[in-house]
Amino acid sequence: MKRILSQCIKELAQFQRDRLTLALAFILPLMTLLIFGFAIRLEAKDIPLFVQDFDLTPLSRSYVERLFATNQFKPAFPENTNPQRIDPQSVIDQGIAKVAVVIPPDFTRQIKANKRTNVQVLVDGTDTNNARVIKNSIQATTKFFLQDSGLQPLTEKINARVRIWFNPGRQESLYIVPGLYALILWIYPSLLVAVAMVREKEKGTILQVYASSLTALELLLGKGLAYLIIGISEAFFIMGLGSLIWGLGFAGDPTPLLVSTLIFLADSVSFGLLVGVRAASQNAAVQAVALIGFLTALLLSGFIYPLSNIPFPLSLVSNIVPARYYIEVTRDAYVRGTGWSGVWLWVLILIVLGLLLFNAARIGLKRMQLSD
Structure with missing residues (x-):
């Protein structure tokens, strides 16, 4: 010893x-x-999002605001260009944005007529995990927007009440x-x-x-x-x-x-x-x-x-x-x-x-x- x-x-x-x-x-x-x-x-934040709004109505603007209100996305626009004349795919190809959302011109009219309207969402899939996060976030935000605007019934067959255990503040x-x-x-x-x-x-x-x-x-x-x-x-x-x-x-x-x-x-x-x-x-x-x-x-x-x-x-x-x-x-x-x-x-x-x-x-x- x-x-x-x-x-x-x-x-x-x-x-x-x-x-x-x-x-x-x-x-x-x-x-x-x-x-x-x-x-x-590990949690993606400040993801550059390009929005092309062909409807330009209060409802479409409210939808865009809801997307950015998640604090997960930040606006991404090419400099000195008109967003209406830009090809959304080129914005992703050039690395300006990771996701592009295109709102059609009949967005509000179709919704008020109780018809389905398609919003195009293009996601950069280079990072598969990030692409999955973006997809889930936009789908969840869209669903919340419809419910908050009274465009979708709040009653559902199953309501999952989720509580984060151990680390509620994430x-x-x-x-x-x-x-x-x-x-x-x-x-x-x-x-x-x-x-x-x-x-x-x-x-x-x-x-x-x-x-x-x-x-x-x-x-x-x-x-x-x-x-x-x-x-x-x-x-x-x-x-x-x-x-x-x-x-x-x-x-x-x-x-x-x-x-x-x-x-x-x-x-x-x-x-x-x-x-x-x-x-x-x-x-x-x-x-x-x-x-x-x-x-x-x-x-x-x-x-x-x-x-x-x-x-x-x-x-x-x-x-x-x-x-x-x-x-x-x-x-x-x-x-x-x-x-x-x-x-x-x-x-x-x-x-x-x-x-x-x-x-x-x-x-x-x-x-x-x-x-x-």
């Missing part, structure tokens, strides 16, 4: 002397938090930022310990360790403990900033988050140790953490895309991504608040994955000692 603590103290002393590593540990996580936290938006930060904690705490602690491990090999100081009585297990535990402490500091740093900037607060019992954060950081450090043992250079270590760690945590963890959307066989890979399970814990802590009853299985899986990663790093380092 004494040798493990000595190794830990040595690593912390080296970490404090290296300003570049200090910047990597705190400035880069801060930049990642701010960029991802403010840049990622704050995207409650979904993005807790998931972002998992991404940051997976990448940067593992990157720091991987680089530190490879630096030992590049400078040749690892040979001194091999010649000493320090075992592979003690070396990994000493280094791991040092960077686990650094990871805990990073966790307090980014979670504190997240609470200050986005006003996040615990929805329930915070102990599952505290315990799972410690376990997840141990997983991250173990992954970094494994990369450091296997990599031959610092560049290789950085690339391995970026490709294996970052991409899987970003794309296969449910951070942005639902896990159900991941195709086979990548869906199998997502089962061994620790960030996937930690994201469930963070979103429960800040949004759902179910506590241990809802997340105990994910915490158990994090423990198992961490033990597997650390054991793989121990076996790899032991083989290096024997080969050298």
